[in-house]
Amino acid sequence: MAEQNIISNENTVPTLCKRCSISPSVINLRTEHLCSDCFDKYTRSKCIKRMETYRVRYNPPDTDTSPRRLLLPLSFGVSSITLLHLLNSQFQNQLARTTRTGFVLVVVHIDESAIDPTVPPGEESMRAVQERFPGLGEYLVVKLEGIYEFSSAVKAFEIDTGGGGGEGGDWKEKLKGLLGALPTPTSRMDVLQILRTRLITGLARKHACEAVLWGDTTTRLAERTLAETAKGRGFSIPWQTSDGDSPYGVKFLYPLRDLLKKELAVYVSLDVPTPLRPLCFGAAEEEGKRKYAAVGKGITIDELMTQYFEGIEKQYPSIVANVVRTAGKLVTEGGVVRIRRCKICGLPRDGGGGELVLDAETKLGESSSEVNGNGNRNRGKKEGDSMCYGCARSVHGAKPYEWPL
């Protein structure tokens, strides 16, 4: 995977690093060839630039000089491990220079073994990571079904009491039931992503973190942009791709937004300055999923976009960056605060998905019989009204289930 991105110079004169002109180049960054040391510096600078807000604070002008608490979701994939590593070196630098730091981390791994038993629970991996980066802050593994813990904080919605199952049921079973009720792999992946986000932001609030540091690369943000567009969530793209306040009551920050996925793959493969590969426990799994998705008919919209941008990234990396830049110019209508929130994703609604069923004939061309064919038009109407269009689309045709939030 990484090798193909490394410029192989075996049969030609080795290209020298354009910055130091001493060492051989290991990567071609669109406009310049860099050696591993210079590439390391480059990568760090990209991340540090985004972390500007979290430098060490001093007494005047700051009133509060305590380090800010930031939550870092860790999937053990290449991106989040690299981000952790980059933040660690920034952290160590701050310590060395000032004996203080501008931030501490709450590193969280979401254990999804409830819905996929082949996924390791993550405690062991987390220990390995913690040993490697001690002193950065806290390390937690939280089960995905823990999302039900937050249901009391937010009003619990019930789409339909599908008989039994209801209150006090087993969270794990509830979660499986919910995802199992969804009609397609695309819907499941979509809702899963929402559950993760809501759990992570819930944890951030619980652990008094002011921001979530997402590991998304440029490539990932471009994928997200097009995938959300394709899922009818165009309206929510700023909330899912931009740095700053999110409607979840915590800030979002994407420190790796200026780095491509393929660049991180090379970075990790270099083992410079420190080997990161052994910590990327999730990377093999990512790889496996992708292959499976390519052959299986049950590919999802998100996976399709991942594949699409993998191709684009190889040939046209600037176009990938351009998509993200374009997304960055979209502004949310009415800002972050809007009263009407979607009961599923929690984002301010875009006029809602009500018309999915209500206006079917005019807008979506779904004949009314599909809705009232089994006599549940009212239910459908109510559902659509309290959801955004994208969520209404994802749960359209779902079996009865109970929504945790």
Add this chain to the structure above:
Amino acid sequence: MPPALPIPASKLCESCRSARALISRPKTHQKLCKPCFLSAFESEIHATIVSTNLFTQGSRVAIGASGGKDSTVLASVLRTLNERHGYGVEFVLLSIDEGIKGYRDDSLETVKRNAVQYGMELVIVSYEELYGWSMDSVVESIGKKGNCTYCGVFRRQALDRGAERLGINHVVTGHNADDIAETVLMNLLRGDLPRLHRCTSIITSSSSSPIARSKPLKYAYEKEIVLYALHQKLDYFSTECIYSPEAFRGSARTLIKALEKVRPSAILDIVRSGEAFSRMILSQAQASGAKSLQESGVGVDSGGGGAGCNNGGTGRSSGGEMEDMEKALLAEMSGLEASIPPLPSIAPGKPKKMKQTPKKIREQTMSNCTRCGYLTSQKLCKACTLLEGLNKNRPKTAVEVEAGIEDEEASSSLRRGIEAIKLAEEGIVN
């Protein structure tokens, strides 16, 4: 009265529950009988027209007709709906004759038959008469590369002039949901905010043209258009323009088709997202870039597609647009090309809306072309500029490269006609 041979419940039309389902609707995968499909298709277009107040009683509206499936279905459905719902609109067919032997001459025959079948007046405007050049002679002069630019510029003006000649200020085109979804994705990939802002509007009128363009098939799936044409036994022409190359659109189109397979609603969902985008673009960004657009004369929202460009490649003739764009972006990044203004970078920790600094926008004043009188922001309109080059037998390729814009929604699809018919057959249950 039960039928002699009862139809199993699973094979019944999901709408009327009485006839046997024959069609699986591409949009929803609903199983419908033929009459229910036709009526669902028509009533959706009617709903689009009514909800957007597209037509006014007593007006005359031109249908940009190429003889292809989109515009043929559009003409047929509009005639049906006009009678059924009493729109009180007089529809006229407006065709452009680019002068391409073996392609346009044949498709124009189709349009002529349509005019008789639908009882509509037909006006044909030819490049030859307007500009003194047919596309065949343009290609002879400048070669196959880059000629789509000429065609696009000429078509846009020809449509306007044709409408003017008819005393009409509204042209409807056959752009469908697939075309629009394609355009939304394409504009995201190209980072074209002004286009992203406009490309989903049902109706567009701009300062550069006195003629409004609209897209009543905006929510209609290409596959359903083919099915409709098939079941109504419509007379349409399906051949690709002989000069048509595969252009930029290819990438977005492939993606759309894959998305549609994964989730049939994806096309509509993209249109929906595109509609949201159009409200999410700051007014400064909406206007910027308008200049190059005027200059190029092509790519204004509805493009010329409805009147016949099948490939969408009005801007470029080679498939290297993504490459060109990559190069342009790179150049921009390294500051080599001063002509492209640097885009504002994202400041950390600040919400998006804060960092949008007002960009200098070249205010453009529209005036009439000193040569032909067409609206333009320059001294000469784009067509006259191109003509000047042609007439000197010195094509001005540099201009096109800078413009680099093609049709927003190429009413793509004659090219795919055959394929689409195959799909249509697949769409028939049992």
